[in-house]
Amino acid sequence: MTPRPARVQFFATCLVDQFFPAAGHAAVEVLERCGIEVHVPPDQTCCGQPAFNAGFAEDAAAMARATIDALSRSTDPVVVPSGSCADMIINHYPELLAGDAAYGPKAKALAARTYELSQFLVDVLGVDLPAATAGPSLAYHASCHGLRGLGLREQPRRLLRAVAGDRVADLPDAETCCGFGGLFAIKMGPVSSAMLESKLDAIERSGADVVVATDVSCLMHIGGGLHRRGSRVRARHIAEVLAGPNHD
Amino acid sequence: MTSPRERILASIRDGLLRAHLPADADGPPRHAAGESAAPTVADMPDQFSAALTALSGHVHRASGAAGVADVIAGIARAHQAASCISWDDEHLGCAGLLGVLSSRGLARVTYDVSGEPGQRAVDVDALAGVGLGLTGAHAALAETGGLVLVSGPGRGRLASLLPPVHVAVVAERRLRPSLSALLREEPDLLDAGSNVVIVAGPSRTADIEMTLTHGVHGPKHLHVILTA
Amino acid sequence: MTDAALAFHRRIDTALADAGLRRALTLTTGRLASGRTGAFGGLADAEACRQEARLARASAVARLDSYLDRFASAAAARGSTVHWAETAADARRIITGIANDRGIRLAVKSKSMATEEVELNEALEHAGVRVVETDLGEFVVQLGGDRPSHIITPIIHLTRQDVAALFREKLGAAPEEVADIPAMTALARRVLRAEFLRAGMGISGVNLAVAETGSICVVTNEGNGRLTTTLPRVHVALLGLERIVPTAADLASVLTVLARSATGQASSVYTNVITGPRRRGGGRGGPEAGDPDGPEELHIVILDNGRSRLLGTPLSEILYCVRCGACLNVCPVYRLIGGHAYGGVYPGPVGSVVMPGLHGVEGWSELAHASSLCGACRDACPVKIDLPHLLLAVRREAAARQLAPLWIRAAMPVYAAVVTRPWLYRWVGRAAARLARVVQHEGWIRRLPGPLGAWTASRDFPIPAARSFVEEHQARKAAAR
Numbered sequence: 001m002t003p004r005p006a007r008v009q010f011f012a013t014c015l016v017d018q019f020f021p022a023a024g025h026a027a028v029e030v031l032e033r034c035g036i037e038v039h040v041p042p043d044q045t046c047c048g049q050p051a052f053n054a055g056f057a058e059d060a061a062a063m064a065r066a067t068i069d070a071l072s073r074s075t076d077p078v079v080v081p082s083g084s085c086a087d088m089i090i091n092h093y094p095e096l097l098a099g100d101a102a103y104g105p106k107a108k109a110l111a112a113r114t115y116e117l118s119q120f121l122v123d124v125l126g127v128d129l130p131a132a133t134a135g136p137s138l139a140y141h142a143s144c145h146g147l148r149g150l151g152l153r154e155q156p157r158r159l160l161r162a163v164a165g166d167r168v169a170d171l172p173d174a175e176t177c178c179g180f181g182g183l184f185a186i187k188m189g190p191v192s193s194a195m196l197e198s199k200l201d202a203i204e205r206s207g208a209d210v211v212v213a214t215d216v217s218c219l220m221h222i223g224g225g226l227h228r229r230g231s232r233v234r235a236r237h238i239a240e241v242l243a244g245p246n247h248d
Numbered sequence: 249m250t251s252p253r254e255r256i257l258a259s260i261r262d263g264l265l266r267a268h269l270p271a272d273a274d275g276p277p278r279h280a281a282g283e284s285a286a287p288t289v290a291d292m293p294d295q296f297s298a299a300l301t302a303l304s305g306h307v308h309r310a311s312g313a314a315g316v317a318d319v320i321a322g323i324a325r326a327h328q329a330a331s332c333i334s335w336d337d338e339h340l341g342c343a344g345l346l347g348v349l350s351s352r353g354l355a356r357v358t359y360d361v362s363g364e365p366g367q368r369a370v371d372v373d374a375l376a377g378v379g380l381g382l383t384g385a386h387a388a389l390a391e392t393g394g395l396v397l398v399s400g401p402g403r404g405r406l407a408s409l410l411p412p413v414h415v416a417v418v419a420e421r422r423l424r425p426s427l428s429a430l431l432r433e434e435p436d437l438l439d440a441g442s443n444v445v446i447v448a449g450p451s452r453t454a455d456i457e458m459t460l461t462h463g464v465h466g467p468k469h470l471h472v473i474l475t476a
Numbered sequence: 477m478t479d480a481a482l483a484f485h486r487r488i489d490t491a492l493a494d495a496g497l498r499r500a501l502t503l504t505t506g507r508l509a510s511g512r513t514g515a516f517g518g519l520a521d522a523e524a525c526r527q528e529a530r531l532a533r534a535s536a537v538a539r540l541d542s543y544l545d546r547f548a549s550a551a552a553a554r555g556s557t558v559h560w561a562e563t564a565a566d567a568r569r570i571i572t573g574i575a576n577d578r579g580i581r582l583a584v585k586s587k588s589m590a591t592e593e594v595e596l597n598e599a600l601e602h603a604g605v606r607v608v609e610t611d612l613g614e615f616v617v618q619l620g621g622d623r624p625s626h627i628i629t630p631i632i633h634l635t636r637q638d639v640a641a642l643f644r645e646k647l648g649a650a651p652e653e654v655a656d657i658p659a660m661t662a663l664a665r666r667v668l669r670a671e672f673l674r675a676g677m678g679i680s681g682v683n684l685a686v687a688e689t690g691s692i693c694v695v696t697n698e699g700n701g702r703l704t705t706t707l708p709r710v711h712v713a714l715l716g717l718e719r720i721v722p723t724a725a726d727l728a729s730v731l732t733v734l735a736r737s738a739t740g741q742a743s744s745v746y747t748n749v750i751t752g753p754r755r756r757g758g759g760r761g762g763p764e765a766g767d768p769d770g771p772e773e774l775h776i777v778i779l780d781n782g783r784s785r786l787l788g789t790p791l792s793e794i795l796y797c798v799r800c801g802a803c804l805n806v807c808p809v810y811r812l813i814g815g816h817a818y819g820g821v822y823p824g825p826v827g828s829v830v831m832p833g834l835h836g837v838e839g840w841s842e843l844a845h846a847s848s849l850c851g852a853c854r855d856a857c858p859v860k861i862d863l864p865h866l867l868l869a870v871r872r873e874a875a876a877r878q879l880a881p882l883w884i885r886a887a888m889p890v891y892a893a894v895v896t897r898p899w900l901y902r903w904v905g906r907a908a909a910r911l912a913r914v915v916q917h918e919g920w921i922r923r924l925p926g927p928l929g930a931w932t933a934s935r936d937f938p939i940p941a942a943r944s945f946v947e948e949h950q951a952r953k954a955a956a957r
Contacts, residue, residue, distance in 0.1 A: 012945045012946060014895075016945055017905070017944045017945045017946055018905050018908070018909075018940045018941065018944055018945075019938050019939075019940055019941060020938075020941070021941045021943070021944060021945035021948055024945035024949070025945065025948070025949070028949065040946060040949050040950070042898070042946060042950065043898040044898075044946065045894075045895045045896075045898055045901040046895045046901070048892070048895065050891070051888055051891065051892060052868070053849060053868065053871070054871060054875065054880065054884060054888065055868065055870075055871030055872040055873070055874055055875035055876075055880070056872075056875050056880075056888045056892075057872050057875075059888045059889060059891070059892035060892075062892050062896050063892055063895045063896060065896075066895065066896040066898075070898075144848070144849075144850040144851055144852075145849075145851070147851075148850070148851035148852070148854065148855060149851060175852075176808055176852075177808045177848050177850035177852070179808070179848060180848065181847070181848025181849060181850070182848075182849075183884070184845070184847070184848045184849075185930070185931055186927060186928060186930045186931055187845055187881075187930075188488075188809075188845065188846055188848075189930030189931070189933055189934075190488065190489060190492050191488060191492070191809055191812055191813065191846065192848070192930075192934075193933065193934035193935070194492055194812050195808050195809075195812070195848070196934060196935065197934075220938055221935060223938065224920070224931070224935030224936045224937055224938065225934065225935045225936075227920055227935075227936045228934065228935050228936045251560070252559075252560035252561070252562050252566065253548070253560040255562060256544075256560050256562055256717065256778070256780050256784060257541045257544065257545060259780065259784035259785065260540050260541040260544065260717070260784045260787060261541045262784070262788060263784050263785060263786070263787030263788035263792070264538075264539075264540065264541065264787060264788070265788070266788035266789070267787050267788055267792040268789070268790045268791075268792050268793070269534070269537065269538055269792055269793065270534070270793055270862070277528060277531035277532045277535050277722075277725075277726055277729060278528060278531070279528065279725040279726070279728065279729055299742070303745075359768070359769075360768075361768070361769045372673050372707065373673060376669070376673065389743075391742065392742045392743035393743075394743055394747075399755075399767055399769075399770060400755070400767060401757065401765045401766060401767065401768070402768070403768075404767070404768035404769045405702070405706045405767075405768075405769050405770055406706065406768075406769050409699065409702050409703060409706060426728075427728045427731065427732075428725065428728040428729070428732070431724050431725050431728050432725070435723075435724065435725070437724065438686060438689045438691045438724045438727075438749055438751055439554075439689050439751060441751070441755070441767075442554075442555075442750065442751055442752050442753060442754055442755045442767055442770055443706070443748070443749070443750055443751075443767075443770060444749040444751070445702065445746060445747065445748045445749065446743065446746070446747040446749075447745065447746060448741075448742075448743040448744070448745050448746075448747075449745050450745070451697070451698055451699040451745060451746075452697050452698070452745055453612045453613075453661065453697060453698050454629070454739075455611075455612040455613035455616070455629055455630065455631055456612070456613075456616075456631065456634075456636055456639055456657050456660065456661070457500075457503075457635060457636050457657065458503055458504050458507055458629070458632070459636075459657045461657055461658050461661040463661070463662075463665065464612055464661055464664070464665055464697075464698040464699065464700070465610065465665060465668065465669070465672075465698045465699035465700040465702075465703055466698065466699020466702060466703075466745070466746060467699070
């Protein structure tokens with residue numbers, strides 16, 4: 001287990017920053033409640049994953065360098081409320097910048113001290129969360145990049161079970177991709193929509209009030225579909241659930 | 249003037265100079281991964297039996313030519329097989345078996361497919377109506393319920409392939425945990441015959457609507473007689 | 477978008493509208509995938525088995541020239557005739573030549589993706605050789621003039637009624653002969669047995685070749701792989717040059733994971749290892765001391781057709797593939813659109829790398845975009861190929877060749893320029909939030925313009941927050957001081 005840090009840098013990710021700030025505020029609150037001082041580097045923007053996934057390596061590299069700069073003014077660990085963005089920094093920044101004499105080593109150094117939120121809470125802090133309280137029933141969707149890229153199989157589930165007890169269960173087919181996939185949702189619209197439908201049907205089958213995940217990218221896609229269907233099910237980021245009833 | 253072989257090999261060498269092969273795939277392969285749950289000698293007959301039965305094969309126990317012949321005659325009767333294609337007696341692991349079977353009314357049909365195409369077709373056609381094939385086995389694999397059959401003089405491939413019923417006589421002491429274990433013991437096994445086949449159960453397919461059926465091309469019924 | 481890409485999207489639309497196909501895909505891939513999970517669960521150390529299989533393949537590919545040459549020498553030393561086919565046309569020419577030189581008019585085939593890749597059947601038919609597919613699914617495909625839709629189970633897109641109708645029409649089958657699946661299977665067995673007995677040539681693929689002994693391994697469940705390679709006098713095996721392992725022990729390592737990955741079986745029914753043609757007698761044993769049966773001739777045709785070139789690209793890891801189909805069965809996209817939509821011989825995740833790799837990015841890169849990069853394929857691969865990494869490599873190659881849609885090519889540098897200038901990013905964010913407030917409806921956007929409209933075809937789009945997280949956080953901290 002990594003030694004417990006006193007302070008972390010928070011990389012909100014562009015989707016949280018622009019579309020779902022509540023998830024970011026909740027994440028900061030949870031970290032502060034664990035006694036961690038949270039610094040939010042003000043010049044953070046976007047990790048560049050959409051360009052990387054589209055095959056535009058040069059553009060992605062430019063954004064990677066900018067993000068590395070923003071997060072390397074200090075050597076404090078970086079916490080990211082997104083499995084896919086954390087995966088980008090941890091697993092892809094080093095290979096993307098492998099040929100860059102200056103930023104290659106910086107990418108490796110950053111990757112070594114970057115964590116997805118639930119990974120940080122469980123693996124680094126070994127946190128104990130307040131016991132289950134009453135609230136809505138939750139269905140957990142396992143976002144792909146965190147699950148398979150970072151191996152986040154247990155950590156989010158553990159946190160959710162601690163906080164929500166038997167109010168939380170896996171969605172049927174929890175580990176099946178929701179169909180967001182970044183630009184995939186637009187380039188492969190009909191397939192993405194069909195995958196979304198399966199996910200929405202599973203949510204309906206679960207009977208849960210809230211679908212929860214570690215990535216707002218999935219939640220934006222799922223939430224957009226739920227709203228279009230007129231569903232009363234809400235889509236919430238894990239940080240909001242962990243932060244407590246005010247955020248549900 | 250280079251040959252296709254030289255050009256292909258050169259193209260491969262050229263490719264290897266630029267290849268992006270993952271680093272983790274270096275190092276000589278080891279061959280023990282499947283072995284940690286190897287069964288004991290005592291467990292192997294039961295493990296083999298369970299595995300083959302689960303594949304719709306049948307396992308019998310018998311000993312001696314008479315005992316084995318009893319089982320085979322019973323199987324032949326059940327499938328109305330009046331004749332058989334067989335390995336030579338010395339490879340069945342049960343001395344005198346063919347003689348006893350003959351006296352029980354199961355005649356052996358011999359064949360010769362080495363001739364010219366026309367003659368070959370005639371001889372093969374004559375085998376078309378044979379109801380039972382009889383072989384021994386080089387080894388049996390407990391993990392998968394598989395039989396290892398090595399072709400050679402007196403050990404034709406067709407016996408385990410053409411007739412709808414295949415009966416194999418195997419001594420228990422020829423059981424091995426797995427193919428990997430067998431190969432560790434016999435690293436030159438693949439050179440022992442032009443054909444080394446592992447048969448794990450009767451022929452099967454699920455091509456139509458994922459519905460399992462047996463006896464597509466190979467035998468529909470597989471019986472293994474384990475002898476002491 | 478290129479014509480090829482447009483055609484791909486049209487085929488996808490057709491597939492998505494086919495409810496019957498969807499049901500069949502869900503049933504088949506679901507069963508195969510759960511079979512795989514169960515079968516690997518039965519291994520004491522599944523991860524070690526995968527790693528061992530990977531090493532067996534990787535060590536061969538890493539020194540492919542050496543092992544291939546060794547294979548060819550070993551095979552020749554044991555009586556096989558080895559041919560080298562640089563292109564698909566060469567393979568066709570070699571094999572039709574073997575048939576024509578011997579006056580062969582009928583060939584039986586066991587399932588081989590490589591023979592489909594080189595379009596062998598048509599070439600043989602043109603050369604006066606009737607070709608009969610003997611794998612039940614491929615037999616049905618051939619009867620119907622159809623194409624397989626899955627690497628392992630070729631006719632998941634057909635119902636039993638489809639097959640019954642085909643048998644009645646093409647084989648003149650009586651109603652009782654197609655009454656149920658066992659009946660149809662028995663009919664196929666009878667029809668094909670007659671072909672096996674008469675064929676002058678048997679054609680197979682090769683699942684794996686063993687370099688040290690020049691052996692080829694052909695794996696089937698039906699037994700047609702054995703009949704094809706035993707009854708006819710001449711056996712021709714088409715071997716993709718990368719499908720090799722160094723030793724017999726390596727073969728066993730890969731076999732441990734192959735059937736488990738493909739169908740969920742611990743072992744295929746027939747694992748057929750062939751080392752040379754029928755061994756002749758002679759010498760002290762006399763002619764009777766040879767093999768009683770088996771082919772008189774074994775021809776191994778080593779096929780390049782772009783594989784050696786692929787080896788020198790960032791896609792080289794795909795050469796470890798053993799064509800088990802596991803990646804298809806877990807791919808959420810394949811499970812929706814099936815094999816035909818991909819438009820090539822190899823579908824699914826592996827096809828999305830192999831098709832551009834062998835046949836060029838221009839015509840095939842769109843396949844690599846038909847993925848959300850979820851990674852399920854990587855987890856399922858028995859030799860741990862990092863398929864998402866390879867898909868990204870195809871995408872990079874496509875982008876470098878200006879194959880991305882115009883709006884994406886235009887948007888990327890703008891996106892990068894904004895993101896690398898924090899002040900501009902903040903400004904754009906604020907402007908977007910203001911704009912959204914105008915077009916929003918109850919906090920959501922119901923219709924996005926242009927290509928982005930694909931999103932709002934089935935989902936609403938959230939509006940940007942009034943105040944971004946970073947700005948709000950800074951404001952709160954300032955207020956707290």
